[in-house]
Amino acid sequence: MPITDRLNEPHTQEILHRLLDRAEDLDKVLQAASEAPNLVAIATDVVDSLARQAADQGIDIEQRATDLLTLLKKVTEPQNVQALITLVDHLPKLAQATSLADELPNLMAIVMDVFDEWSDDLKKQGIELEQSLRNGLHAALHLGGRIRREELDRIGYLLRSDVLSEHSVETVSLAGSALSSCRQGSCEHPVPKRLGLLGLLNASRDPNTQRALAFAVQFGKCFGNLLEEKHSNRLVSSPPQS
Numbered sequence: 001m002p003i004t005d006r007l008n009e010p011h012t013q014e015i016l017h018r019l020l021d022r023a024e025d026l027d028k029v030l031q032a033a034s035e036a037p038n039l040v041a042i043a044t045d046v047v048d049s050l051a052r053q054a055a056d057q058g059i060d061i062e063q064r065a066t067d068l069l070t071l072l073k074k075v076t077e078p079q080n081v082q083a084l085i086t087l088v089d090h091l092p093k094l095a096q097a098t099s100l101a102d103e104l105p106n107l108m109a110i111v112m113d114v115f116d117e118w119s120d121d122l123k124k125q126g127i128e129l130e131q132s133l134r135n136g137l138h139a140a141l142h143l144g145g146r147i148r149r150e151e152l153d154r155i156g157y158l159l160r161s162d163v164l165s166e167h168s169v170e171t172v173s174l175a176g177s178a179l180s181s182c183r184q185g186s187c188e189h190p191v192p193k194r195l196g197l198l199g200l201l202n203a204s205r206d207p208n209t210q211r212a213l214a215f216a217v218q219f220g221k222c223f224g225n226l227l228e229e230k231h232s233n234r235l236v237s238s239p240p241q242s
Contacts, residue, residue: 119129
């Protein structure tokens with residue numbers, strides 16, 4: 001078909017009309033394309049300038065680019081991607097931990113203030129905290145190196161028993177005070193050098209002696225009752241002697 005006939009076809013004319021309508025845009029594209037070499041030259045000059053500046057500072061751009069590509073390769077490995085996803089999921093918790101870390105100096109300052117106040121209170125009571133800690137540690141190490149396990153068990157049994165209860169300690173303290181007073185001769189009555197049966201009878205009429213004897217009798221009853229309750233199987237009964 002001759003070219004004139006093709007140009008006269010409606011379809012061809014429609015295409016030509018569209019091209020003419022876009023002629024301005026096409027002209028801009030062509031102008032931009034003509035400027036592309038200049039733009040590439042400018043970009044190349046800028047990159048060269050940056051490369052020279054980096055070289056002057058001892059920076060190897062090529063090596064850094066290689067390292068960056070190596071890092072990118074490692075980061076995009078499946079196991080590392082999964083680790084990064086897990087890390088991102090825990091970012092809120094990490095933020096909370098960071099907030100607590102920021103508050104840690106303040107908390108430590110408060111703790112130190114409380115400790116200093118406590119140390120001052122102990123010092124007012126005549127207790128040197130540092131020396132006390134040293135003595136306590138030395139005593140613990142000394143005792144720990146010389147005591148056996150079964151002895152520790154017996155000490156634990158002693159602490160759990162009533163031997164160190166308030167009333168037991170008070171009674172033992174009273175007995176100790178009485179023993180000391182008698183030995184020093186500072187109690188209410190002088191200490192006799194000898195005491196016979198008649199002296200015992202006379203002493204039994206003393207109210208203080210009567211109280212002590214009543215306590216001894218009451219103690220005997222309580223002690224015998226406990227023996228009966230807890231150690232009845234161990235006691236070997238013998239026939240009374242006439």
